[in-house]
Amino acid sequence: MPALRPSLRVAFDLPSSVPGVWHADALGAGQQQVQPTGSAQLDAQLPGGGWPVGALSEVFQAAAGLHEWQLVLPALAQATAHRTGAVVLVAPPCEPFGPSLKAQGLLAERLCLVRADSATAALWAAEQALRCRDVLAVMAWLPQAQPAALRRLQLAAAQQEQLLWVFRPASAAPQASPALLRLLVQGLALPGDATASPGMQVQILKRRGPPLAHGLDLPGCHPLLAQVLAAQAERRRAAQEVASAWVAGRAAAAGKTPAALLLPQSLAAMVPLGARPEGRGHALDRAAMALVR
Numbered sequence: 001m002p003a004l005r006p007s008l009r010v011a012f013d014l015p016s017s018v019p020g021v022w023h024a025d026a027l028g029a030g031q032q033q034v035q036p037t038g039s040a041q042l043d044a045q046l047p048g049g050g051w052p053v054g055a056l057s058e059v060f061q062a063a064a065g066l067h068e069w070q071l072v073l074p075a076l077a078q079a080t081a082h083r084t085g086a087v088v089l090v091a092p093p094c095e096p097f098g099p100s101l102k103a104q105g106l107l108a109e110r111l112c113l114v115r116a117d118s119a120t121a122a123l124w125a126a127e128q129a130l131r132c133r134d135v136l137a138v139m140a141w142l143p144q145a146q147p148a149a150l151r152r153l154q155l156a157a158a159q160q161e162q163l164l165w166v167f168r169p170a171s172a173a174p175q176a177s178p179a180l181l182r183l184l185v186q187g188l189a190l191p192g193d194a195t196a197s198p199g200m201q202v203q204i205l206k207r208r209g210p211p212l213a214h215g216l217d218l219p220g221c222h223p224l225l226a227q228v229l230a231a232q233a234e235r236r237r238a239a240q241e242v243a244s245a246w247v248a249g250r251a252a253a254a255g256k257t258p259a260a261l262l263l264p265q266s267l268a269a270m271v272p273l274g275a276r277p278e279g280r281g282h283a284l285d286r287a288a289m290a291l292v293r
Helices: 006-012 068-082 098-103 119-130 147-160 223-254 283-292
Strands: 055-061 086-090 111-114 135-141 163-169 181-188 199-206 216-219
Touching: 055 068, 055 147, 068 135, 068 163, 068 199, 086 119, 111 119, 119 135, 119 147, 135 147, 147 163
Parallel strands: 055 163, 055 181, 086 111, 086 135, 135 163
Antiparallel strands: 181 199, 199 216
């Protein structure tokens, strides 16, 4: 067997830790500036401990408008508290509610909303915003963005050292991308109530480091709102139990199966206030409205 060339022997003899050399089995922080996400659990799994500044972060989800603010709002509140500049929203699916954002630390005066009538216009607006020195961060909803377009956004964010999030449908996750960080976000329903999503599961599809085998379960709303939703789910469950018991009792008295009876319209008046399906008269519902408005 021929002897190894001197250059190869030197490569094999390198110590395990060399300044400036990143090993693929470790999180590569490097010289990348980051903005903490506001979640210690998520920061622990991101290179450097936060969202990359001056780089593209892609977020995938089943439908637009579900988890964007829950995911990025803590970081934006911290960033705007310490740095000047506007937060530009390009083609958002829903208009953000200023008082709710203000209650969590992000002033509506710092937001600049850009509406676009086409994918091309949205991409152009996002790139122009990134090239503006007075812009601190850009949130862009670009479901049809191609890799070449994403590379231009990545370059523009790097030049001005801005925060950049691009939100895309989950179906686009298998596509190639120059993004430094790629996340897939899914909602977590409350036990016994599949319609409520107070939490979210974040899967890290791409990061500078080893793959993450499991998703991260993160809170997706204010803790008080999560408590309200849990209480509301319990009241719905109790209302269903009362309704089922009422139907079963009527069926037994009439000698029929429960499915043969129709629930009368007056049943809601017979359900205790704390167990009403809608819970309109419950104080927790008024608290929930105050939190989400």
